[in-house]
Amino acid sequence: xxxxxxxxxxxxxxxxxxxxxxLALPLAAGWLCLQVFVPxxxxxxxxxxxxxxxxxxxxARLLDAVTDPAIGYLSDHTPLRFGRRRLWxxxxxxxxxxxLTLLFRPQGDPxxxxxxxxxxxxxxxxxxVIVPMNAWGAELSPDYHQRSxxxxxxxxxxxxxxLAALALPTLLGQGDARDLGPALTTNLVLIFATLLLSLxxxxxxxxxxxxxxxxxxxxxxxxxxxxxxxPFRQLMASTLLNGIANALPATLxxxxxxxxxxxxxxxxxxxxxxxxxxxxxxxxxxRVSRSIGKDRTWRLGIVLACVAFVWTPxxxxxxxxxxxxxxxxxxxxxxxxxxxxxxxxxDLIEWDGQRTGYRRPALFFxxxxxxxxxxxxxxxxxxxxxxxxxxxxxxxDNSGGALMALAGLYGLLPxxxxxxxxxxxxxxxxxxxxxxxxRRRLADVS
Numbered sequence: 001x002x003x004x005x006x007x008x009x010x011x012x013x014x015x016x017x018x019x020x021x022x023l024a025l026p027l028a029a030g031w032l033c034l035q036v037f038v039p040x041x042x043x044x045x046x047x048x049x050x051x052x053x054x055x056x057x058x059x060a061r062l063l064d065a066v067t068d069p070a071i072g073y074l075s076d077h078t079p080l081r082f083g084r085r086r087l088w089x090x091x092x093x094x095x096x097x098x099x100l101t102l103l104f105r106p107q108g109d110p111x112x113x114x115x116x117x118x119x120x121x122x123x124x125x126x127x128x129v130i131v132p133m134n135a136w137g138a139e140l141s142p143d144y145h146q147r148s149x150x151x152x153x154x155x156x157x158x159x160x161x162x163l164a165a166l167a168l169p170t171l172l173g174q175g176d177a178r179d180l181g182p183a184l185t186t187n188l189v190l191i192f193a194t195l196l197l198s199l200x201x202x203x204x205x206x207x208x209x210x211x212x213x214x215x216x217x218x219x220x221x222x223x224x225x226x227x228x229x230x231p232f233r234q235l236m237a238s239t240l241l242n243g244i245a246n247a248l249p250a251t252l253x254x255x256x257x258x259x260x261x262x263x264x265x266x267x268x269x270x271x272x273x274x275x276x277x278x279x280x281x282x283x284x285x286x287r288v289s290r291s292i293g294k295d296r297t298w299r300l301g302i303v304l305a306c307v308a309f310v311w312t313p314x315x316x317x318x319x320x321x322x323x324x325x326x327x328x329x330x331x332x333x334x335x336x337x338x339x340x341x342x343x344x345x346x347d348l349i350e351w352d353g354q355r356t357g358y359r360r361p362a363l364f365f366x367x368x369x370x371x372x373x374x375x376x377x378x379x380x381x382x383x384x385x386x387x388x389x390x391x392x393x394x395x396x397d398n399s400g401g402a403l404m405a406l407a408g409l410y411g412l413l414p415x416x417x418x419x420x421x422x423x424x425x426x427x428x429x430x431x432x433x434x435x436x437x438x439r440r441r442l443a444d445v446s
Contacts, residue, residue: 012146019205020140021153023089023133026195027126028161030100033187034122035247035376036271038103039384040254041180042115043394050394052112054384060119061377064370067127072366075132083208085136085362090203092128093195099125100191104184127369134365136208138346144435145290151343152286159279159338163272164190170268183268231430232348232364236371238421239341242302243375245417246337249309251379252410255387259398260407262317270327277331278338285336294340294347295428301336302418304329312411313404342368344428347435354438383409 039057042048048056071088078084099121106114137150168190169183249256253271258264289297308329315323345368346361353359390405392398398406430438 012141012149015205016140017149017153018157019201020137020150021155021157022194022198022201023129024154024158025161025164026191026198027130028158029165029187029191029194030096030122030126032162032165033100033104033184034119035250036253037180037184038119039251039380040394041184042110043384045179045181046106046110046115048110048112048115050384050388050392053115054380054382056112056116057119058377058381060116060123061373063120064123064127064373067124068131068366068370068373069363071127071131072135072362075135075362076360080209085132085139086203086206086208088132089129090199092125093199096122096125096129097192097195101188104188123373127366127373131362131366131369134342134369135362136206137342138349138361138365140206142350142439144347144432147346148286148289148294148339148343151339151346152282154342155335155338156279156282159275159282161190161194162275163279166268166272166275170272231351231428232367234424234428235341235344235348236367238424239368240371240375241417241424242337242341242421243372244378245414245421246334247376247379248383248414249312249410251376252383252387252406255392255394255406256312256410257323259392260317260403260410261315261320261323263320266320270324273324274327274331274334277328278334281332281335282339285339289340289343293431294344295425295431298336298340298344299422299425301333301340302422305333305337306415306418308333309411310415313407315407344430347430350435350438350442351430354441 039053043050043053075084075088078087099118103115103118103122106118137154138147140150141147165187169186172182172186254264254267257267257270263270285297285301288300292300308326312323312326315326345364349359349361349364352364386409387402387405390402392402392406
């Protein structure tokens with residue numbers, strides 16, 4: 001009996017969890033570079049304007065509105081004998097590696113068009129890997145708490161990848177925010193090595209033999225998920241707003257620590273502290289969710305982030321100690337963001353099955369992937385042009401007004417967005433008890 005066909009609720013083995021979650025390590029390292037390093041690198045070192053960087057990355061991300069549903073559809077419809085999820089990951093991974101190479105190591109003076117083509121290739125290849133991977137994770141177990149373990153394993157490996165992407169350049173003396181080229185090259189080596197190892201483990205030790213039950217009008221039925229009030233639309237709206245709230249400070253971090261706090265040489269160290277705190281907090285959030293539920297635990301993490309982050313606009317040169325404290329607390333809060341939304345989404349597969357009779361996990365994670373990726377694009381597409389409008393200069397001195405605009409976008413707007421998430425999620429209906437009832441009804445029907 002395969003791990004996927006074991007008794008519902010039986011603990012998944014650590015080998016399966018590690019083999020599945022390991023793929024998140026190279027993906028997270030690449031995404032950390034793409035989200036934090038690449039915009040600043042192209043704006044400062046490559047001379048592309050802030051507005052152009054923001055617009056290009058936003059446009060490249062908008063492609064996901066097409067590619068995510070398409071890859072979800074193709075993954076769900078791939079014949080089971082080929083490995084419904086594994087096949088797409090094995091196709092997408094080498095394309096992703098090539099695209100990251102072109103993006104991280106541009107030759108000459110790359111234009112905005114070059115940035116667009118490379119970023120678009122990274123996003124499309126990433127979709128070919130991430131959407132099937134997330135759907136695969138939801139299929140490893142139907143159990144409410146086991147899905148938290150699956151999401152936790154994926155998150156832990158992702159955070160290790162993020163930490164490695166930050167730590168290696170710092171240990172090699174490449175942690176200066178003003179010179180990011182060597183750090184990007186180092187991370188390419190990390191991504192290539194861990195991607196190869198994770199693909200081998202995933203192919204050997206994780207079963208990919210789950211059935212799906214799909215509607216004939218696949219895309220029309222998908223649109224119905226968002227057309228009326230539902231927990232899916234509730235969760236997607238919350239994921240979008242919370243994702244933008246997280247992406248804004250991530251995108252602006254190097255500007256903030258350089259121009260507002262005045263310690264660009266410690267940028268790598270502070271990012272390392274943030275993600276170390278997140279790694280340490282993941283088991284805590286998983287444990288808390290077993291007691292009070294995933295949705296309540298996520299809201300608790302959001303409250304903690306707001307309480308800490310609201311003070312960032314008041315910081316300035318000489319406040320490195322206070323900033324470090326905020327970084328650590330918000331890192332702890334971020335652990336909840338990394339683990340719980342995807343675990344909540346996995347539970348909606350049974351909600352959808354009980355309501356419609358269909359089982360279509362890739363569709364759900366394709367929609368979530370589009371929302372998640374759009375958050376970064378919106379953060380860059382909104383913040384960079386607004387900074388330039390306020391007179392902010394990425395590579396020069398800035399006025400008080402420009403620094404105030406930076407502080408507001410970095411600290412206040414994320415808090416406002418997170419407060420809106422608390423309001424949207426206040427009556428989330430798919431609790432542990434509700435999910436167990438849905439599974440009972442499905443079992444009775446079958």
